[in-house]
Every structure is written in C-alpha cells, then in structure tokens.
Amino acid sequence: MTWRQLSKRLVAWSFVAPALAVIGLFFALPVAIGLGLSLTDFDIYALADWRNLRLAGLDNYAHVLTLPLFWQALRNTLLFVVLGVPLSIALSLGCALLLQSPLARFKPFFRTALFAPVVTTLVAVAIIWRYLFHVRYGLINSGLGALGLEPVDWLGDPRWAMPAIVVLAVWKNFGVNMIIFIAALQAIPEELYEAARLDGARRWALLRYITLPMLGPTLLMVSVLTLAGYFQLFAEPYVMTQGGPLQSTVSVLYLMYEEGFRWWNLGQASAIAFILFVLMVVATQGLLWLGRRGERLASA
C-alpha cells in the first residue's frame, strides 16, 4: 500500500471516527454491559455492595424459560402481533388507497386527521379510550347494545383485554404506515394503469396486478418495521390495564420493565431483554426470507 493510499484511508477513518465512537459508547457498550448483567443476579443488594453480586451463568435464562408468567407474556405478545400487525397494515393500506383515489375530497384535511393519533400523547388518549371501553357507560358497548349484542367487559375480562389493546394500538399507530403507503402509491407510474386499462382491466384487477406488486418492497419494509414495533408492546398495557386483568395484557417487554425497574432485578430483566431480542431477530428474518422467496417466485 502506498503512502498516499494509507493516508487516504486514515482520513476516511478519521471522518467516521466520531460516529463510530458515539455508536460504540451509546450502543455497543450498553449492549455488552446488558449481556454481562444478564449473566449475574444484579439486584438491589448488589447495588448496595458489589460483594453481594453472584455470577449466575445461564441461570437467569433458564429461570425465565421455566417461568409460567414468561410463557403467558409471550402468548399475549404473539396474540397482539398476530392480531395487530395484519390489521394495522390493512387499515393503513386501505386508508392510503382511499386518500389516493381520484374521487377523494379534502385530501390534506383527511390525511392530517388520520395522522393525528400518531402525534397525540398516549396517556391522554388512554383516558378517552378507557371511557369508550367502559362496561356500562362506554360508547363501544352502547354501539353493541344498539345492534342487540351483549355488552363486553373490554378491560375487565381476560379474554377481551388484549383485543381491546389491539384496537387502541392499531388506531394509535396506523397513521405512520399510511403516510409511507401514500408516498409509495404516488411513485407508481400512471402509465402502468393507463396501459392496463387499455387492456380492459377493472378496478380490482388494477389493485391486484399493478398496485400491490408495485408496493411489494414497501409492503415488506412496513411489515418488518411494524412487526418489530409490535413485539415491543409496552406503553398501551402500561397506561390502560397495568398488565391486568389476570395478567392477560402482560407483554414480554412489560415483564422486563416490572423485573428491572419495579423490582430492580436487573440481571433477570437483561435476560428477558435478550430473549426478546432473539425472538425479534427470528421473526423479522423469517419475514424477510418469506419476502425474498415471494420475489423469486414472482420473477421466476
């Protein structure tokens, strides 16, 4: 390597060094410390005196995996993901299509209105939703009553609490994906539709054979982001139900929060965090693999 090449390299490194240092200090180091913590029984006693710290090896992981509450939290989280992700994507795609329709009026107004839940404070919104979900005075139950259905104890019945949280979370978050879909829809060339219409395609065929394939990459990205976000369910049950009733809305992240910041078992909490991390990597990689396979099938 000539001196000139070397100096070029040095200059390049010196340009990225600040960013690398920041990433190292605020990302790599905390993650390493978290991994280290998950191998100890760091708790309130260890905080008082380092001699009270015991190396636990993989005990924390083993204990978490034998904890019935962990499996329940995992079931709750998966239920939330399975119900919430498709619903959220369908709703945001539906709204984006409606807003892109040439028939739609007052587009900027509706776009803002539908995006508004994303930028409102969850804590304030939760108060309203608690009233909407109320057994006796809630709007949702009066709606059910008008249809002749029995009232549902949304936040008090372990079977209905998670669906109620899904409704709130989807309503709160679909706006972001909607904006992304609108941007992607605007990028589809109008000529494709024109050509298809000349070939006699109707509205449904246009959606099926032009819009959706052209949205493919966006759809995949939105799915991955939504999946990763929904796995980290925390704030909604925290403000709505505190994990109840009967721990039916305890998510994995909520369990981690309770262990770590309520009971100060940081070792255990770190172990839960890493288990969740592995789960999310598996889920998102699985989705990406499905996406790639879909592409290959489509191009084959």
Place this chain on the structure above:
Amino acid sequence: MRDASPRPAALARRRLLQAGALALAAPALQGCGSASSGPLRFWAMGREADVVGTLLDDFHRAHPQIRVRVDALPWSAAHEKLLTAFAGDATPDIAQLGNSWLPEFGALGALAPLNAWVAATPALQPADWFDGIWQTNVVDGQLLGLPWYVDTRLLFYRRDLLARAGVAAAPATWAGWTAALDALQASGIAHPLLLPINEFEPLLALALQQGDPLLRDGGRYGNFRSAGFQRALAFYLQFFRSGHAAAVGNSQIANLWQEFGRGSFAAFISGPWNIGELDRRLGPGRRADWTTAPLPAPDNSAQRPGASTAGGASLVVFRRSQRQDQARTLIAWLAQPAVQQRFHALTGNLPPRRSTWQRADAAGQRLIDEPRTRAFATQLEQVRPAPAVPEWERIAQEMQLLAQRAVAQGLAPLAMATALDARVDRILEKRRWMLARKAAA
C-alpha cells in the same frame, strides 16, 4: 474590510461555547450529593411537595442559618429516582419516603439511624406516636425515619343505605359484617361492598388481624399456609362467592365517588384521602349520608377494632448527607404538633402523634372530635406493620395476583397459599443467602 474584525466574532463564539458547557455542567454539579454548602436538599413527593414550601417560610424565620430547597418528585417515579440517586452518589440530605420502602433503603445502607438522636431529644417521645406506625420505621432495631403522616385502611359506608336495610350500626365483627352485607343485598343492592381485586391492602389487613406472622424464620420463608392466613383468605374469597363484592379491578370503576353517591355499592375500604375527596365530590349536603368505621374484628374474643395496615410516609436523613444535624433540626421542627396540625389543614394527611390529634386549632376544634376522622384515630391504635423485608412490596403483589386467580378461577385457599409460599420462597432466596453469609462471617 470585511475581515477586519474576526477576533470579536471568534471570541463571542468561544464564550458562547463556554457558557453552553457551563449550562450543561450546572445541573450535574447541582445533582451531586453530599454538598456541604448551598441549601439543604429536601426531596418530597406529590401534594406534600407543593405544600411543604408554605410551612418552610416559618422554619426559615425560626432558623435563619438554614436554607431548605424542596425538590418535587412524582410518586410514580420517586422510587426509581431515589435508587438512581443512591447509585449515582447524589442522594439529597432529607427525603419523604413511603414507610414500606424503609427496609429496602435500610438494606442499601442509604439512611442514617435516628435512635440516639431521638433518645436525646425530649420533645420526641416515641410513646406519643401510634405504636404500629412507629414500628414500621424500625428495621433490625434501627430507627430509620420519623413518621410524618399516617395512612391506614378502614370502612367507608353509606349510613342511610345501612339504615334502610335495617342495620343500626357499623359491624364490629366479621359475622356482623357478613350479616350487614346480606341485609344490604336483600334491600336491593346487587354488590354492596366494593373490593377492587387488584388492591392488596384489604386482604393484607384481614391477614394482619390474625396472630400468625406472614413470613417465618426471620423473613426467610413465606408463612402463607398458616391457619391464620387461610382464615383471612377464606373470608376474603367469601365476599366474592356470595356476591357481596363484584370481581372488578379499580381501573374498571369510572368514578368511585359518583357510584358511591348513587348507591351502586354501600361500602368500600379505603384511606384518609377519601374523606376530603367525598366531601368535594358529593358536596357537604350529603355529609349525613356517609361516614367511616374501623375494620371489624374476626370474632368476639379478638381485640377491637380489627387491625389494619400501617402505611404512611416518613422523613429520613441520608447517610451521605454532610449536614445531618441541620436535616434533623428540620425533621424535629416538622414533627411539632402545631406544625403537624397546619400540615393536616393543608393536605388532609393524618398526623402520627396522639398529641396532635388532641390539640385544639384556632377555631377550638380537635381532630379527635370530628366523627369521620375519629374512626381513623381508633383504627390507628390497632395497626400492624407488614414484614420489614425489602422484598415485601413484591410479595404483596404476588399475594394479590394469586388472590385474583382464586377469585376468578375458584382456586381453593390452601392451593393458593401453597403456590404463594413457593413463589415467596423463591423471591427470598437472595435474602436467605445473604443472611447465611452474614451468620458465617
């Protein structure tokens, strides 16, 4: 000419940067604990933090050499902030601490014991404090705080609805309690008692009424399979099985006070703050309709009234404070009956000293003479501390989670207690290890 004066601009920029760095560093410097100059740092929570400032004007007049700065913490974040402050060596000089947190901060060694100081201060006679409340401040023989205000749970009930159902007075025993609820139910109230299934205090109070301790072997193991806890649990579950109480959580009750005023239920178990709340929400016109009563006792042979929980908040001095003398001066000043009386007038918090209850205010009224608060005075003579181990809050939560399961899924009391003991023993594992190591050393 444009480049004629680059210096002032550069200088100004450097000054700006310096000022910025200072501004960034200033909170960090302020945050440092164990400062020996500057005002005395007092961390208080919630409403107390707002109110204590007005009391401190008088303190500053009486002690011009001491300045106090009050920092307000929200209750929901207070525990976390205190622990972080301890880890970061930034504890204040003095703080308000929920008395259920004292064992935890005691285990950390964060608090300065007050035994010697109290013994040497004639104005502070421990006998003047309610005994059960005082006991919550003693951890392993060390007095870690001075009770500031007290909290316990007792019955709030609708006197008019009870009379309509043909019950003349508030029940004094468990049997009387059940009979009164039966009568109320017969008079048309479907679930006359409100007992939110996510609040642990009522079940804890029933358990404390029994002689059996909740933990055994010096807080090493759970003792929930004891006959006493079984009795308390069976009685608690009976409320739900007989329909006297509905299995609802407290977030499902949209407006407790309105529902109480409307007569959706005739009684609930709660603390002193609800005297003020009910007055405010239902108005003074409804005052004759409701009142308070101490908790019923298990049976005729038991002490009356039945015991309840010993809650409240204490004032503590941190070990790392370099001005413990000044901090104690402030605590002693706040503990005076006259000051406690003003504190009660400002917050509605109940005072922990009997002499404050007996003291006439400017209008000649004594706290002990007000019928609604008098029930609290009676109850406070019969409060018992929960086990003084740092893990207690978590144990109480586990107890309530399993009680909820017992209510919802019909788990038998013994099965629930066995499951609870197993969980509690697991939680106490670290404590057992530490105690064994201490014994070996």
